[in-house]
Amino acid sequence: MTEKLLLIDGNSVTFRAFYGLINAVERFKNTEGLHTSAIYGFKLMLDKILADEQPDRVLVAFDAGKKTFRTKKFADYKGQRSKTPSELTEQFPYVRELVAAHGIKTYALPNYEADDILGTMAKEAEAQGMEVVIVTGDRDLVQLVTDKVTVLATVKGVTEIERYTPAEVAAKYGGLNPKQIIDMKALTGDSSDNYPGVTKIGEKTAINLLTEYGSLEGIYAKVDEMKKSKRKENLINEKDIAFMCQDLARIRQDAPLEITLADTVYAGPDEVALRELYQKLDFKSFLGQLKANTVEVEFDKSLAIIDLATLTEALPQAKEVNFYLEMADDNYHTADFWGFAIQIDQQVYVSDDVLKITEAPLKDYLENQQVAVNVFDLKRTLVGLNRLGVKLSGVNFDLLLVSYLLDTSENSNDLGKLAMLHDFYGVKSDEEVYGKGAKRACPEKDLLLPHLATKVQAIGQLKSQLLNKLKANEQEILYEEIERPLAYVLGQMEIAGIKADPFCLKNMQTELASRLAAIEADIYQAAGEEFNLNSPKQLGIILFEKMGLPVIKKTKTGYSTAVDVLEKLQDQAPIIADILEYRQLAKLQSTYIEGLLKVISADGKIHTRYTQTLTATGRLSSVEPNLQNIPARLEEGRRIRQAFVPSHKGWEIFSSDYSQIELRVLAHISGDEHMQAAFKEGQDIHAATAMKIFGLEDASMVTKNLRRQAKAVNFGIVYGISDFGLAKNIGKSRKEAADFIAKYFENYPGVKKYMDESVARAKAEGFVETIFHRRRYLPDINAKNFNLRSFAERTAMNTPIQGSAADIIKVAMINVNKRLRQEGLQAKMLLQVHDELIFEAPKEEIPVLQKIIPEVMDSAVSLEVPLKVESKHGITWFDTKK
Structure with a gap:
């Protein structure tokens, strides 16, 4: 061979x-x-x-x-x-x-x-x-x-x-042969290697010459016989150059x-050397591939069916178990159960029959507070077990939560991939075992059960290692007193769900359909023809070719019709306002009204999921459906909240909302005396800022527009806004915006000092922290690329503020939930929408909630400035927003 x-x-x-x-x-x-x-x-x-x-x-x-x-x-x-x-x-x-x-x-x-x-x-x-x-x-x-x-x-x-x-x-x-490529380069030169070739001879001409004469030598042997031309003259005059280039080009x-x-001779890789190199380079995926190919996972297939008698004997001695529950997809409220694994001492038991969990002794393990249960994703496990009639208790270690706290940028929900990040390579990724997307499916037992076994082993193997890192980072309190108990609270909220009135949503659907049809007709009349309103390409042709509107931006496929482009054209033609309104209402219709109707469960409720390990700042995210982003600017968006009602007659919706919590956190963290004084004196912080940056002597001189601009500056500073961004937000020139920012820092010097110190600290340590030691690593903080570095610097400024605000409301949720139980109230916490908590309660409990909820939320954490909570109630969520 x-x-x-x-x-x-x-x-x-x-x-x-x-x-x-x-x-x-x-x-x-x-x-x-x-x-x-x-x-x-x-x-x-x-x-x-x-x-x-x-x-x-x-x-x-x-x-x-x-x-x-x-x-x-x-x-x-x-x-x-x-x-x-x-x-x-x-x-x-x-x-x-x-x-x-x-x-x-x-x-x-x-x-x-x-x-x-x-x-x-x-x-x-x-x-x-x-x-x-x-x-x-x-x-x-x-x-x-x-x-x-x-x-x-x-x-x-x-x-x-x-x-x-x-x-x-x-x-x-x-048609050239490989050796003729040398002579082609001799004639054309090579810009990459920087040798000239013969003047005015390109690749096509060189190929023609070599096809006719065979080689560079052949060309010069016949050059005198060529017809008189500039090309002939160049060839003769630059003969030495041509042959020099031939020599340079020849390998x-x-x-x-x-x-x-x-x-x-190739004998194959040195796996020890590769492992050391990949570790040094932080090539986790390559390291995982290497380990996956070389590490054999210990698994006794004879244990694939649980021996209940063995478990019963082990029950009195077991003080700690590792448990993993597998479901078919991310939505653990509805997903099919595929199997589970439990590790007791050094023995792993696995099964694809989840009903065994509902029997003794497994149920006793999971419900016994004296048994420390280690899991992957506490909330997911809690909700899944609840569907089986098992109340999870005594969770000690949550691999997903702890890993997320150690590095918020590494938030995979795949146990195999996450374990690999912590140098544990005995678990395959779910994609390898189950497939991806539409092809994802439960495999045969001989593949499923070993996979579950290795998952539960990983939980136990990684526990001490990750908890030690948590301790070194001073994040034990963040985990033990905030994130872990919060997972229980969120699980209970998700299980409770919030009732949605389908008739209210359907009525809105009908109304919006009528509105959209009328706007669509107006657009077609203004355009002079019908077209596909949802096609950016067709819309672009109508606006920029047929109607002759000025082109703001082009894309690879045609004209840009993005919102920011259309907003710049609003004064050019009435059709633009109709298009913008149509888009807003169409999104409300499809994403929210129709979207919400699709996810109302058999119990008449919507059960959103709160992702606890997604955002880099620590904020919770609501998914499937997202109940945090229901539009509030449009009246139609606000009205969607009318569909959210109490689950019992004689009950009401109650809402408590932190007021300007991020600015209060900024005042605390920065130590700025002027900002702290404004909050301590109960001043309107936006009016106070307006007086400072606009040089006003009295609050009565602050108009609504000036307050709006000051508000934009206040919150812009929190998010590290640039003069360009602020100018766009408030409709001023870039110079005016820069002046506002300069005056802001002049009047709030402590804020400027905080911003500078945050960036400096991030550059030195590579991360920033919240007041509860939630970390965010910033790998680009010292990047040479300006855009990457600038983004990291802005992140260094705003993450401690946003993250601390997120931490505070999490503490409030835990304390509120505890207080409701202590008071023996029927009231339930249903939703968290950023800085707002939403409850349902009997009408007679509303006065009690009005007293205790703000009291608990105000005292969630001790800051240098007071926290302020505003509460409202009504028969729908919409009524709490009036």
Whole structure:
């Protein structure tokens, strides 16, 4: 069988890998700040090529330096190239280390380029009857192609390639053979390598000349016979240049190599070396692949069916169990149950019959507060078990929650992927076992049960490691007193659900349909024809071609009709206002009214899910459906809340809302005396800010418009807004907005100091924290890319504020829930909408709630300024907003 030699142009492929991921360079870093994008890309290429080609021998060649015999012949050879970015330069040693760890020889030869090494090795291998494959990002190497030598040239990034054989070379270059590519380059020159070629001769002309005369030598042998022309004149005058370029273009196949083919034998990777390298580079996914291929998970298939007698014997001694409940999809309120696993001491029991959980002794374990239960996703497990009639109690460790607190950017709900982030590689990802999207399905027992077993083992294995990290970060209180108890509270809220009146929603649906039809008719009349209103392309043609409105922005497919574009055109034609209104109402109709009707459960309620581990700031997110984002600006949006009603007659909806909590947190964190004084004195903070930045002496001089602008400045500062962003928000010039921000900081110097210190701290430590030590890591805080760095700086300023506000309302929810139980009230907490808590309660309990809820929320945390809570009640959620 013919041996195959794989030759890789190390320099060109590394460059390709780097520039293929140029937009993500700053996101590819290890914990020490080393850029890793080129290494990552090179690794992807290497995996693909090794798998595709299955070589017997491999060599990766690198340039030894910029000075070679070619630069001696022509000083400007490659002289136009800019300096290699430091972000790339620092990666080359690790690319070589990566190659070496794969068991592959690397080689560089002083005075020669990597191309010359490849050319020489290819010729030697071909002479010995081997098949040769060359991988490069430089098409100059196609000159090496023969019947035995194939060149693979990268197209996009490093994993998409073009394959060159003699036939492909001829097809690509007008019938030329590979050796003629040298002469083509001699005539055309090469802008990449910076040699000139002959003036005014391009690729097409060069191909024609070589087709007629065969070679550069053939051209010059017949040049005198050519018709008089400028081209002939250039050829004659620049003969020396042409032959110099031919010499520069020709890849050497006789370089004085100090290695032989014997050095290129490929024996496979050194897994120990690869593991160490991947750990150093923080290549978690590659490390996971490596471990998944090498680590055998211990699992006794004989335990696939639970032995209840064995469990009964173990019950008195067990003080701790690891438990995992598997469901078919993310919506644990409705998903099918697939199975479960429980680990007691060192023994794992698994089953696909979840009804066994409802029997003793399993139910006793899970409901016994004296037994410490370790899980993955407490809330999901709690709600799932509740559906089975089991009340989960005594949870000690939640792998998902703890992992999220350690790094809010790593929030995968896949236990296998998450375990890998913490260097536990014994669990496959769900995608590997169950499939993805529409193909996701429950596998046969012999695949399902071992997967569940490894999941439950991972929970136990990772517990002490992650809890120790939590302790080192001073995050124990955040977990034990806020996030873990909150998961129980949220689970109870989700189970309770909120009643939705379908008749109210259907009436709104009918009304909106009529409104939309009327607006649609007005739009068609103004346009002079009917068209698909939901097609940006058709709308663009109507507005910018037929009606001749000025084009603001174009996209790849035509004219932009985005909201910000249309808003700039509102004064140009009445049709624009109708289109904007149509879009708003159409979204209300489809997303909210029709969307809510679809998710009303058999009990007449909507059971949203609160994702506790999604946002980087710690804020809760409501999903399926999202009840936090029901529009409030449009009257029609506000009216949707009329459909949310109490679940019992004689009950009401009660709402309590923190007032300006983020600004109060800012006053506390920054220590700014002026801002703190305003809150302590009960002033309107927006009016107080307006007086300061507009130089007003009395609050009576603050108009509604000035207060609105001051409010935009206040909240803009919280979010690290720029003068450009503020100008857009308040309709002022950029200079005026910059003046407002300058005056703001002048009057609130403590805020400016806080902002500067937050950024400085983030640059030094790599993260910022809330008042409860919730961390957010900022890998781009020292990035050279301005946009990435600026975003990270703004995040450093606002995360402690937003995150602390989120923490406070979480504490309030826990304390309110506890107080309701202590008071023996029937009232239930149903929803959390950012800074607002929504309850249902009997009418007779409303006066009690009006007293205790603000009292509990006000005292959730002690700040340098008072917290303020506003409460309302009514027969629908809408009535609490009047």
